[in-house]
Amino acid sequence: MLSTRGASWAKISFNHGYQNSYDPVSNPNGVWLVQDDLAQFINTHCQFDKICCTYGEGFTGTIRLRNATAKHLNAHFKPAQSIDPEQITYAAGVTGLNEVCALVTCNPYSNDSILLGRPIYGSFSKDLTMRTGVTLEYVDVGDTDQFSVDCVAAYEAGFEAAKARGINIRALLICNPHNPLGQCYPRETLIGLMRLCASKGIHIISDEIYALSVYKWDDDNRPSEKFTSIREIDPTGIIDPRQVHVLYGMSKDFGACGMRLGCIISQNTEFTNATRAICRFSSPSQFAMEIAAKILEDQEYVTGLLEKSHRLLLHGRLVAEDLLAKANISFHKKGNAGFFLWLDLAPYLPLDETNGDAWAAERLLSKRFTAAGVIMATGEAYSAANPGRFRLIFSLREYAVREGRVFWDNDLGDVVLRVDLPGRRW
Structure with a gap:
């Protein structure tokens, strides 16, 4: 019924509907997301003219x-x-x-x-x-x-x-x-x-x-x-x-x-x-x-917002690095931009379950993260040269980052991290 391209597009993943936002009390199994400062500015400063309806x-x-x-x-x-x-x-x-x-x-x-x-x-x-x-x-x-x-x-x-x-x-x-x-x-x-x-x-x-x-x-x-x-x-x-x-x-x-x-x-x-x-x-x-x-x-507001953002990004990065170091998980240490860390989880790939296929093992580990309520971009999705890489978002409030502590569970043979969805921040 569909064109060739339509049929191919129907197989491509996309975000649709409720995104399971994290809350430490009402939804501790979800992902945290809020932009308080920006929402306050918008609600305070914006009264729309009817021209916006055209x-x-x-x-x-x-x-x-x-x-x-x-x-x-x-x-x-x-x-x-x-x-x-x-x-x-x-x-x-x-x-x-x-x-x-x-x-x-x-x-x-x-x-x-x-x-x-x-x-x-x-x-x-x-x-x-x-x-x-x-x-x-x-x-x-x-x-x-x-x-x-x-x-x-x-x-x-x-x-x-x-x-x-x-x-x-x-x-x-x-x-x-x-x-x-x-x-x-x-x-x-x-x-x-x-x-x-x-x-x-x-x-x-x-x-x-x-x-x-x-x-x-x-x-x-x-x-x-x-x-x-x-x-x-x-x-x-x-x-x-x-x-x-x-x-x-x-x-x-x-x-x-x-x-x-x-x-x-x-x-x-x-x-x-x-x-x-x-x-x-x-x-x-x-x-x-x-x-x-x-x-x-309002460049005065912009300057203040960016200064606060930089402080929070630095703090979130340091908290995440400390937790990763305590868990003996390697990551790309260079750089001081963006909201993420590039993890090396190659030692934890379940290779014995994929007949040694490392990319298949990365996909399997990613599925286990998702089942645990964890969303991280994979190295395969980011065209990494070698399997086992994952992108961890750290731009969260400290309680959320610490709630997302990294630990190794010998019984499950899995790594579990609670992280934000890609692209989300406070």
Whole structure:
């Protein structure tokens, strides 16, 4: 009864309905989630005009919101050339804009592909391919530091290997700050990647949705990484600025994924026009844009919110690290951005139950987590090179993190952690 593509889409998982929010009293078996500060600001400051009940100014972001966003980005991203509101296009979340990037840079069903490093944000595999006819080409940097300038050679090798197989790489997509490793790309690495894209004639797309969720270590023995936006680098003599695009949104730095607002920033007029034409299929709510504009216009509030967020993120990270260390569970210790830790649970994979198939063992362990009320993204979902990796969210209040203590149960032969759903925070 369905088309071939419809039948294939029907097999893809999605979130729908009640998400089992954690409460220590009323629902100790669920997952905790609340955004008190943001909700208070919205309820205090927002009285909507009847214009919000109409199509307003169309499908791509109100003038007021784009002006507020440009001022926000110019203040916090420190771009080499000021970001103009006309460079900004809004849609109902960055998810839709990920797809748009694939649609406007790649030809469908023609071996066109987007290059990514591994591991990387798991939903790219759906966002970029599900409706686009585009493939993804993953690069494994091996023992090379994924964030050092040495990684550029690995990306070039990946590009050439794909080319030899008849794959046309049309864009490089990076997460900066990185999801799931929580690190920031240094300036010299970004320049190296920009030069690579210039030499290959491809776009570079920088997902900077965690840009302002970078906290500082309070330990002198643990140097803090600094976020550098790709727009902070003067492209003169490096790359045509029309090949450089940035993704940003309200869901992470502001804990407002329910607002469904994301934007792409580009100095490429043709790219922007194509994006805006497609965004009629994922236009943002006039109410959401009104709320976001009020938030971004109040930079005093934004500064205070981000300062509090950084304090809580640092505290949550330290609590989670302490609990993991006591349980002798290894994790990626570098980085100071985002809401997550990249765990190595390879020693706990039930290999004897899967005839030694490590990826099957990872899937089995994930099913056991889910049965225990635990949701963690798997290494397989994040295109990890080796099985046994899981992404742990630590952006919870301390009582929830401690309730989610990690322990080894010899009777069950399983690891049980209570964690937040991916993308959720206070």
